[in-house]
Amino acid sequence: MIPFEYLRAEDAASAVAAVASRPTAAFLGAGTNLVDHMKLGVASPELLVDVSRLPFDEVEPLPGGGVRIGAAVRNSDLAADPILRSRYPAVSRALLAGASAQLRNLATTGGNLLQRTRCVYFQDVTTPCNKREPGSGCSAIDGYTRYHAILGASSACVATHPSDLAVALTALDATVVVLGVHGERQIPLADFYRLPGDDPHRDTVLEHGELIIAVDLPDLPFAARSTYRKVRDRASYAFALVSVAAALDVADGSVRDARVAFGGVAHKPWRATRAEEVLRGAPISDESFLQAAEAELAGARPLAGNEFKVPMARNTLVAVLRELAQEEAR
Amino acid sequence: MDVRIQLHVDGEWRALTVDTRTTLLDALRDRLGVMSAKKGCDHGQCGACTVLLDGRRATTCLALAVAYDGAEITTAQGLTNGGMPHPVSQAFLDHDGFQCGYCTPGQVCSAVGMLDEVKAGQPSYVTRDLARSVELNDEEIRERMSGNLCRCGAYVNIVAAIREVAR
Ligand SMILES: Cc1cc2nc3c(=O)[nH]c(=O)nc-3n(C[C@H](O)[C@H](O)[C@H](O)COP(=O)(O)OP(=O)(O)OC[C@H]3O[C@@H](n4cnc5c(N)ncnc54)[C@H](O)[C@@H]3O)c2cc1C
Ligand code: SF4
Ligand code: FES
Ligand code: FES
Numbered sequence: 001m002i003p004f005e006y007l008r009a010e011d012a013a014s015a016v017a018a019v020a021s022r023p024t025a026a027f028l029g030a031g032t033n034l035v036d037h038m039k040l041g042v043a044s045p046e047l048l049v050d051v052s053r054l055p056f057d058e059v060e061p062l063p064g065g066g067v068r069i070g071a072a073v074r075n076s077d078l079a080a081d082p083i084l085r086s087r088y089p090a091v092s093r094a095l096l097a098g099a100s101a102q103l104r105n106l107a108t109t110g111g112n113l114l115q116r117t118r119c120v121y122f123q124d125v126t127t128p129c130n131k132r133e134p135g136s137g138c139s140a141i142d143g144y145t146r147y148h149a150i151l152g153a154s155s156a157c158v159a160t161h162p163s164d165l166a167v168a169l170t171a172l173d174a175t176v177v178v179l180g181v182h183g184e185r186q187i188p189l190a191d192f193y194r195l196p197g198d199d200p201h202r203d204t205v206l207e208h209g210e211l212i213i214a215v216d217l218p219d220l221p222f223a224a225r226s227t228y229r230k231v232r233d234r235a236s237y238a239f240a241l242v243s244v245a246a247a248l249d250v251a252d253g254s255v256r257d258a259r260v261a262f263g264g265v266a267h268k269p270w271r272a273t274r275a276e277e278v279l280r281g282a283p284i285s286d287e288s289f290l291q292a293a294e295a296e297l298a299g300a301r302p303l304a305g306n307e308f309k310v311p312m313a314r315n316t317l318v319a320v321l322r323e324l325a326q327e328e329a330r
Numbered sequence: 331m332d333v334r335i336q337l338h339v340d341g342e343w344r345a346l347t348v349d350t351r352t353t354l355l356d357a358l359r360d361r362l363g364v365m366s367a368k369k370g371c372d373h374g375q376c377g378a379c380t381v382l383l384d385g386r387r388a389t390t391c392l393a394l395a396v397a398y399d400g401a402e403i404t405t406a407q408g409l410t411n412g413g414m415p416h417p418v419s420q421a422f423l424d425h426d427g428f429q430c431g432y433c434t435p436g437q438v439c440s441a442v443g444m445l446d447e448v449k450a451g452q453p454s455y456v457t458r459d460l461a462r463s464v465e466l467n468d469e470e471i472r473e474r475m476s477g478n479l480c481r482c483g484a485y486v487n488i489v490a491a492i493r494e495v496a497r
Pocket of ligand 2: 119128129130131132138139158159
């Protein structure tokens with residue numbers, strides 16, 4: 001690890017100014033991803049600006065019925081928040097599916113959204129990786145692809161995004177609130193993450209020095225009937241092979257509205273708009289759920305080591321929708 | 331970059347100078363000689379370095395010491411009960427909740443933190459209804475303790491020890 005300066009941010013504006021003015025500076029949340037990368041040589045910032053104690057540590061109602069989640073709220077506190085648990089259970093459950101309790105007690109909302117891929121080659125500086133070192137090549141495409149993408153990948157990068165939280169937030173139409181040197185902007189989560197294309201170096205549309213200060217969840221009454229299911233190589237404390245976040249609005253035996261996103265299948269949380277279209281107005285039945293899954297996965301392009309993900313994603317979505325359809329209304 | 335910090339460790343204020351690169355785990359072990367926080371993986375993956383940090387269980391191998399100036403830390407060594415072992419440590423002894431013992435201090439701190447989380451009504455991934463209160467059955471114990479790996483595989487007895495304390 002190279003030597004670095006550490007600065008505990010006094011306020012958001014000075015944190016932004018400090019990082020924006022120095023290309024080698026980075027924000028520090030709890031460090032559970034960034035410090036790991038510094039140990040591995042994947043990241044080597046010369047200045048860390050600690051934003052984990054800025055006063056963005058609350059979950060508060062928004063006018064209009066939504067909820068604002070501060071960027072410094074710890075993953076465990078967010079998961080246990082009564083509003084989240086009753087009105088947006090998919091978000092709570094997604095958080096609880098991630099990492100371990102002793103990591104969630106530290107990890108921040110902002111840091112969680114900006115954690116980087118767990119692609120083994122990205123984390124190993126001795127191997128080529130376009131995301132870590134643009135132009136060096138992709139070691140994964142012809143290598144170990146069990147955890148890699150089946151949707152939206154490019155010949156430059158087939159990595160997946162590892163955050164569980166981001167999948168639930170994407171399904172439920174959340175917006176990221178960002179502060180930069182030129183002021184605040186709001187970015188729908190659906191537009192926040194990028195597909196790899198020719199430039200897998202960048203995970204998101206954020207500019208250097210832009211600070212996440214909050215995430216807003218809109219008022220979505222039927223999100224009370226939402227959940228998150230994660231399929232992994234061991235029962236707990238492992239990243240997703242495939243995951244599904246979904247919310248279902250049901251009436252008189254049919255689906256009135258739905259929100260669906262997949263995790264573990266793409267460079268970003270994959271909002272399943274095609275599946276949602278099929279679901280809207282469809283009768284509640286396994287056939288409808290299967291059709292929805294197939295509509296979304298028709299474009300899947302699995303790699304040699306992850307063909308299993310296509311049926312796994314399909315079956316997981318069907319199982320989640322079936323579970324939600326049977327859930328008692330709240 | 332050297333920085334002067336203070337940590338309240340197992341009941342005592344300790345002042346030290348650390349390089350900004352020093353993790354909380356290395357500060358405890360290498361600088362303060364507090365050996366009950368263990369280094370397993372050094373990458374957040376095993377839970378051996380778990381302590382109670384300002385009252386909550388936390389891994390220390392990815393935490394920078396400089397970011398925790400002024401923090402209160404309790405390691406397994408500091409978890410005592412008027413000179414007697416803490417009830418959780420005692421239960422690990424009674425149930426053979428270990429073989430080599432390397433993961434044990436982290437397991438014990440984690441179990442203490444976990445029981446507090448349950449008391450506070452925090453759900454886990456396997457809690458059926460997130461809006462209701464939690465019943466700490468074996469499935470819940472296993473899920474909530476999944477951040478602590480035991481290479482000796484003493485899991486069955488670890489669950490038994492925790493089940494007894496929770497009763
Ligand atoms: C063993 C292990 C298992 C894990 N398993 C899972 C899992 O199953 N599912 C899952 O979702 N996650 C998992 N994680 C990842 C974990 O959730 C993240 O490490 C954590 O959420 C990151 O939060 P942090 O506050 O520590 O971020 P940091 O590590 O401090 O920061 C991460 C990135 O975000 C940037 N950043 C931080 N805060 C802000 C901000 N407010 N604005 C702009 N930029 C910011 C940093 O500069 C850095 O680039 C696991 C981690 C470990 C170590
Ligand atoms: S998949 Fe992406 S992150 Fe992994 S080696 Fe290829 S370029 Fe790097
Ligand atoms: S040493 Fe910290 S989690 Fe393994
Ligand atoms: S007792 Fe040996 S690792 Fe757990």
